[in-house]
Amino acid sequence: MRKVRNKFTASLLAGSVILSGFGAMGAAAEENAEVTEVKYLSTTILETPEGDFEQEMIDKFNEAHPNIHVTVEGVPAGDLNAKLVALATSDDLPAFVMGSETTMTALYDMDMLASAEDVFDADYLEGFVEDNIASYYRDGKLYGIPYFGGAQGIVYRKDVMEELGLEVPTTWDEFVEVLQAMTRDTDGDGTIDNWGIAIVGTRNGSGATRFQPIIHNFGCDEFYQDEDGMWQTDIGSEKYTAALKAFTDLNNEYGVVPPGVVEVGYPEAVALLTSNQANMLITGSNAIGAIIAQAPELKGKLASMPNIPVERSVSAAGGFAFFITTKDEEEQAAAAEFIKYFLEDENEIDFAELTGRIPIRKEARANERVSSMPELEGFLSALENVWIPPTIPGxxxxxxxxxxSYQAVFTGTMSVEEASAIAGERAQGICDAANNE
Amino acid sequence: MAGSRSFRQRLVDTGTTGLFILPCVITLSLLLIYPFAYGFYVAFFKTNLVNKWTFVGLDNFVKAFTDSKMYSALWVTVKFTIVVVALHFLLGIVFALLLNKDIAGRTFFRVLLVLPWLFPEVVIANLWKWIFNASSGIFNSALQALGFINEPMSWLGSMTLALPCVIFVCVWKGYPLVMIQMLAGLQSIPTDRYEVAKLDGANKWQIFRYVTFPGLKPTLMVTLILDTVWWFKHVTMIFVLTSGGPVNATTTISIEIYKQAFEYSNAYGYSAALAVIVFAICVLISLVQRRLLREDDK
Structure with a gap:
């Protein structure tokens, strides 16, 4: 009898365990069913100091929104386009993607984008600074939600400038004179160990986007449409040649650039500033965060100025945006919820103070904590005349x-005129292809 | 009846054999044949690989054969491959011969000499990139301290020095593979052949020429084909060290293919055509090398 009772009790227990197991599974399934999983690709998550801030935002958001779970996949900026194509071909794109205007062009070309106007309400979109949102339109529709702005300018060592009694240059000649004065032998061993400016001279986007503001200020537009709507280029023109000469002369003629200019990528250029080997850097405002993260002792010793005006003074609004790539409305709504949270004014201002990346929401941009940052002063004034990139295919x-072209001149492989002519031919090829499409 | 059973048995045998081969066929199809066929297919289109596919026939191939950049990249690739492979074999054979002798600390030297092969290519390329760095590289510091140079030199930024520097790093990384293969080959040569050669009064050179070299030849040829093809299409270390620069000084054909696809105008069709050409060249290289081996055997 006892045996039977034991068996009965055991069966009852087992049954209740199984039933409670099913119950728990059911509850979990119900809970999971309510959670919308949203994944996105990010390049800044791999950077310092941006990455920690971004991860903190994701964690805080997930905690505050139990019905949405955001995850991120880091991709190095240089690999982003290749990664996107690979994901798109296998129909495996995440819910949204962070990237630049060229990222958007690639996604738009592949018909992978949802219009931001279908996901975000008009009132919210009106809160963005117009210049920052302008380059994310295609055929009259908005596809990108700006994440941060990135004016082009020059970061310099304010303390060194003051120590040497130098004024902020306003013309190219003054610029060269200041750089020459900053190029010195600081330890008295007979060799120069401190140079005027670090130039990113590698053959890639990082170098090219730092040469672009120079050619723009020399009055050169890479591509523009004439009255008949045909694409034309200033590359290879006298203006381009003059810009190329002025830029490469800094190394070849005046020697105000550390040795090995064509080897210097953005990380190496930042390292030259943080190791007191260079005093200026043509860059976006994000360099401020990168420099201070590596050398906190430089906090308060940095300032910025717009790129030197020659024929004009312009700056691209630059920066990154979020692009919605999912067609699922639930995921779109969840992605929008996260993006709005990320771009709340307080978060944007904290992000700007930490990284030097410029807020893109009107109220955050106007906030005194941003406008009074001495490191951002020059970049913010550069944004008074924004240059919008052309939408030409290719x-x-x-x-x-x-x-x-700048590598050919830096290395002495070609004269300025030869390099300019070859660049002109290649740019004309892009115009021809676009005009014939 | 017996014949029928035998036929059925043969059918069963064939089916069984087929079943055993099937996993291999499926794996090869998925991993090799499909990507290759897809790459070949893409070469006939102007495409973004997703929603735009315009058939252009042989246009991409015509463009490749009329583009001076392809010939310039091929010439850099040929110089790079010949020097890298030649030095791999020179160092690999010399070190293998040394390590095959009964010298003190042989195990230690074996481990030491294999080390470069054990590190990932990206790590090695970044390591040497910083060693060669013009402003803060240890190489310039050492040369300046020794009085060989007065001011820092831009090793990877020089049109004349960049390719030799890249070759040096690739030789440093790649010789251990050849060394290990050669060492394995040397140890498979029966010792009695050496004894007979010595009894016949052969000197060291004659022993190498008539015993060691013929014994090594099968290993040598397999390694030669693998090493040549491997370095002909190499990307990683060149890309990390110089990205093909300065200008085009280290732009090999594989770097050009990558740039055409992902850095210029997303010209996937054109870069696929270049890849097909590289494939044909690699097949040709292996055929020539195999023919040479066969003729030599005769």
């Missing part, structure tokens, strides 16, 4: 065209 190639 625009990506311009980065290689520009970087090939």
């Amino acid at each position: 625009y990506n190639e311009i980065e290689d065209i520009l970087s090939e």
